[in-house]
Amino acid sequence: MIVHPEIPYLREAIIFLVAAGLIVPLMRRAGINAALGFLFVGLVIGPFGIGRLVGETPILELMVFADIEGVRRFAELGVVFLLFTIGLELSGSQLWGMRGLVFGVGSAQVGISAVVIGSIAYAFGNTVVASTILGLCLALSSTALVMQMLTETRRLSTPTGRTSFAVLLFQDLAVVPILFFVGIAGAKVEGSLGMAALLAIGEAALVICGIFLIGRIVVRPILRFVGGTGSREVFMAAVILMILITAALTATAGLSMALGAFLAGLLFAGTEYRHQIASDIEPFKGLLLGLFFISVGMSLDILAVWEDIVWVILATVGLIGIKASILFGLSRLYRLPKDVSAETALLMSQGGEFAFVVIAAALSLSLLETEVAHFMLLVVIVTMFVTPLLASIANKLGEMLRQREAGDVLPNVVSDGAHPVIIGGFGRVGKMLAQLLEEQRIPYIAVDSDAELVAQERAKGAPVVFGDASQADLLRHIGIEHAAAIATTMDAPKSAEHVIKAIHETWPHVTIIARARDVDHARQLRANGAQSAVPETVEASLELCEQLLNGIGFPKDASRAIIDDKRTWHSETLEAQ
Numbered sequence: 001m002i003v004h005p006e007i008p009y010l011r012e013a014i015i016f017l018v019a020a021g022l023i024v025p026l027m028r029r030a031g032i033n034a035a036l037g038f039l040f041v042g043l044v045i046g047p048f049g050i051g052r053l054v055g056e057t058p059i060l061e062l063m064v065f066a067d068i069e070g071v072r073r074f075a076e077l078g079v080v081f082l083l084f085t086i087g088l089e090l091s092g093s094q095l096w097g098m099r100g101l102v103f104g105v106g107s108a109q110v111g112i113s114a115v116v117i118g119s120i121a122y123a124f125g126n127t128v129v130a131s132t133i134l135g136l137c138l139a140l141s142s143t144a145l146v147m148q149m150l151t152e153t154r155r156l157s158t159p160t161g162r163t164s165f166a167v168l169l170f171q172d173l174a175v176v177p178i179l180f181f182v183g184i185a186g187a188k189v190e191g192s193l194g195m196a197a198l199l200a201i202g203e204a205a206l207v208i209c210g211i212f213l214i215g216r217i218v219v220r221p222i223l224r225f226v227g228g229t230g231s232r233e234v235f236m237a238a239v240i241l242m243i244l245i246t247a248a249l250t251a252t253a254g255l256s257m258a259l260g261a262f263l264a265g266l267l268f269a270g271t272e273y274r275h276q277i278a279s280d281i282e283p284f285k286g287l288l289l290g291l292f293f294i295s296v297g298m299s300l301d302i303l304a305v306w307e308d309i310v311w312v313i314l315a316t317v318g319l320i321g322i323k324a325s326i327l328f329g330l331s332r333l334y335r336l337p338k339d340v341s342a343e344t345a346l347l348m349s350q351g352g353e354f355a356f357v358v359i360a361a362a363l364s365l366s367l368l369e370t371e372v373a374h375f376m377l378l379v380v381i382v383t384m385f386v387t388p389l390l391a392s393i394a395n396k397l398g399e400m401l402r403q404r405e406a407g408d409v410l411p412n413v414v415s416d417g418a419h420p421v422i423i424g425g426f427g428r429v430g431k432m433l434a435q436l437l438e439e440q441r442i443p444y445i446a447v448d449s450d451a452e453l454v455a456q457e458r459a460k461g462a463p464v465v466f467g468d469a470s471q472a473d474l475l476r477h478i479g480i481e482h483a484a485a486i487a488t489t490m491d492a493p494k495s496a497e498h499v500i501k502a503i504h505e506t507w508p509h510v511t512i513i514a515r516a517r518d519v520d521h522a523r524q525l526r527a528n529g530a531q532s533a534v535p536e537t538v539e540a541s542l543e544l545c546e547q548l549l550n551g552i553g554f555p556k557d558a559s560r561a562i563i564d565d566k567r568t569w570h571s572e573t574l575e576a577q
Helices: 012-028 034-045 059-064 070-087 093-097 098-123 128-138 141-150 159-187 193-227 232-252 257-269 274-297 302-307 309-333 338-347 354-364 370-387 388-405 426-440 450-460 472-478 493-506 517-526 536-551 556-576
Strands: 421-424 444-448 464-467 485-488 511-516 532-535
Touching: 012 034, 012 274, 034 141, 034 274, 034 338, 034 388, 034 444, 070 141, 070 232, 070 257, 070 274, 093 128, 098 128, 098 159, 098 309, 128 354, 128 370, 141 159, 141 193, 141 274, 141 338, 141 388, 159 338, 193 232, 193 257, 193 450, 232 257, 232 274, 257 274, 257 444, 274 370, 274 464, 274 472, 302 309, 302 370, 309 338, 309 370, 309 536, 370 388, 421 426, 426 444, 444 450, 444 472, 450 464, 472 493, 485 493, 493 511, 493 517, 511 517, 517 532
Parallel strands: 421 444, 421 485, 444 464, 485 511, 511 532
Antiparallel strands: none
């Protein structure tokens, strides 16, 4: 057995890394969605998969996750980091612009869905309290699944992505009163429930306001301080610490940890460090989300589904049908196009991870019968399993409706105007380039790893962000695929070569202009993919020669012509080689 007393969960960690590093990539090559791949892996290696065979074949224990609850608690961090990255991509103005969708469509979806589902539950013999709890928790969708698929397919900025996110955001906010209701119903508290609810919601609002007010004061100075150390590890540790502190604060107030992480993302989004943070946090988010999906897959008992196959199918189809119909109708009422309404409705029709929390809380307080609770959890898991298929159908349906009713289409991509020039490095040469671009009214965005320099230039109004321009993920977050060109101005020759090679291999259509140390370095940069490489030693020498000719009496026009001929010769020599 691969077990070590000083390293808990070593076996589980190895199993997970094998799944994440080998099995899921193979499934993706076969065209299977990553989330579905992790769900399937969880189904296989869970206690209801090959775990059933451990008694007959003990060696299989090496490949089984046994502690579902332990894995699920750790895996919740994946949802936390997912919501953080979503907040990081938004701005306050964008969020304010979505308020109608959040509190209009979102609140109506949760309210109407809860009433319809709760009424059906009551018709099947459940108590009023149990029916209300089931209606409320089943009205919620899976933030982890929906947002992961939208992010993976780069559709978060589309109308479907924005509408889905707005509804999910309200659902996250609704978790507070839902859990409050479960607690009050279980405790049978006497007195004014309305006043108690207002106090709980007021406390949550106070925590959110406190996070924003304090965060706006302390976040930027802290990031500047740790960014100034030059250590990516220290910088990332500080970022993760602030995310977890914010998540813990909202959890203490009865809100979800994921909502706290989203608020932290919004705070970081207003700083010059957002792109570097987004680049560095991506691996954490991806791995932990994979673990979350595995934990969901581990929870599915195929034999239990088979025993009640007819009722499970009816309940699954019914839940998906009810939620999709309600959300489609509300989206159309809100005057969203048919394609957006249909895609959003299907994409959001599953049960969500918060159902596990709410039903578990209700079960512990004896508000739900054990059989009913287990059956509904089974239905939620099945709906989550079929979500990738529903997403594929939604995408095709939306495309069909777009072609049929082209006049209703909203733009799929939010345009930011003209394509900017990216400047890698904002030292002496980078600033000179920026000044030239500003004079010609050409938009640009610069990247530099010196936190103090970035802070100083940002204070002057320069569009400079903190980060390492050699990282492809960072450049992708900045939007290099849409850039007019990129100019690398770094002093370090090896860094420049690495950056140019990475850019050319990933985005061959982007024009690369590079600063080179000397002629040999310029040749190497051109070989790596730069369209043009300017040796600074050659330019400095030519400038010195021109001044020398002027100093010994040559006319300025003659001196300039001689130097221009020499510059042309050098350029043609480089191109020939």
